[in-house]
Amino acid sequence: MTLESLDMNSKVIYRKCLPGGPWRRLLPGIILLHNNDPTPDQLVHAALLYAGTAAIVTGEEACLRYGLRLDVPATSERRIHVLIPHHLKRTSSDFVTVERTKRLPRPWLRAGVPLAPLARATTDFVRRARTVHVIGQAMIEAVQRGGCTPQALAEELDRGTKRGTALPRRLLAEWANVRSVAEAEAQKLAKILPHPPTHQNEVLYDNTGSYAGRPDFWWDDVGLAWEIDSLDFHFRSTDYARTLRRNTRYASLGVAVVQTLPSRLRTEPKTVLDELRTAYAAALTRPRPAVFLGEPP
Structure with missing residues (x-):
């Protein structure tokens, strides 16, 4: 329904839309029937x-x-x-x-x-x-x-x-060729590190041949994992539960893991890099965990 169909004269409509009037013209032929934003x-x-x-x-x-x-x-x-x-x-x-x-x-x-x-x-x-x-x-x-x-x-x-x-x-x-879009940002950031990750999305096994994990990024020389995950980047609660099980498995094997919220890759890149450098330095001071790329020897 239009104002003109209600027999309102176009001149009256025009006057009501003038500065200080009770109405506001938003677009040609479109009138807001008040003068607020x-x-x-x-x-x-x-x-x-x-x-x-x-x-x-x-x-x-x-x-x-x-x-x-x-x-x-x-x-x-x-x-x-x-x-x-x-x-x-x-x-x-x-x-x-x-x-x-x-x-x-x-x-x-x-x-x-x-x-x-x-x-x-x-x-x-x-x-x-x-x-x-x-x-x-x-x-x-x-x-x-x-x-x-x-x-x-x-x-x-x-x-x-x-x-x-x-x-x-x-x-x-x-x-x-990146499994997660968030990993694309992490991949760029990792190249800045003095010791970049040695592997990406590779499957790890423990010394019994059991599945240990598949970290987003992995430093094989020191046994350090970097995971990019959060509820923001999972669509189902089951994904989050799987993340918790993975971290428990890492802990039982002595694998150090750095977790980064995807949003921090954009908002705090320098802090993320500092965390990775610190984690790598700490990993150098402890024995490498018994996890292997591919089947263990």
């Missing part, structure tokens, strides 16, 4: 009203509504990116970015808001991001928090426009 939900619904009934939200706003933590300035202007069918004619306006697409996906409804699927929303966001850190964090969040696979992100980048995809493609290529 609009809420995030009001901005989203205004964008959808403006773009039309077929519009769906993608990019940053959709990612946030999926629960992803994006590294965007809190003071940055809030923009709503929407997708509409290619045959429709609607231009971007004010805080709304309208993108016409021949690949309009089936929306996912969250709190009544139609969202692009997570892989599409993430790639739409990273195509417009400008720094490696922001792009990398968004894709890591999509994988680890949203359950999206790196392959799904790569396929979505392949299907869409190639504009703005160079950086995300490069990062995905670097992660292609």
Whole structure:
């Protein structure tokens, strides 16, 4: 229902939206019936009203509504990116970015808001991001928090426009052979160490031939393990229980283990490096535990 359908004169509407008036114009043809700052939900619904009934939200706003933590300035202007069918004619306006697409996906409804699927929303966001850190964090969040696979992100980048995809493609290529996306960041950090890990994702056995573990990173000369894991990067409680069993097994075999929260790889890299150097120095002072790569002799 529109104000004009209620027989309200357009001049009256215009006057009410003037500075100091009781209403506020958000977008062409979209009026907020009060003069307070609009809420995030009001901005989203205004964008959808403006773009039309077929519009769906993608990019940053959709990612946030999926629960992803994006590294965007809190003071940055809030923009709503929407997708509409290619045959429709609607231009971007004010805080709304309208993108016409021949690949309009089936929306996912969250709190009544139609969202692009997570892989599409993430790639739409990273195509417009400008720094490696922001792009990398968004894709890591999509994988680890949203359950999206790196392959799904790569396929979505392949299907869409190639504009703005160079950086995300490069990062995905670097992660292609890494079991966990978080390990990609750890791998880069480990190269700075004076004594980098000797192995990655290799299976360890004890002196009876029983399975001892498969550390993310391993220093075979001193028997030191480095694991990148936390509840943030596990999707089920059973994963966390498995982590606890692994640590108990390490302790029983005398294996020293350094555990690092994935977020600290980005926020505290120098501290993480110091912890690894200290752990390596401590491992040098004790006998190497009886664990072996492959079957024991």
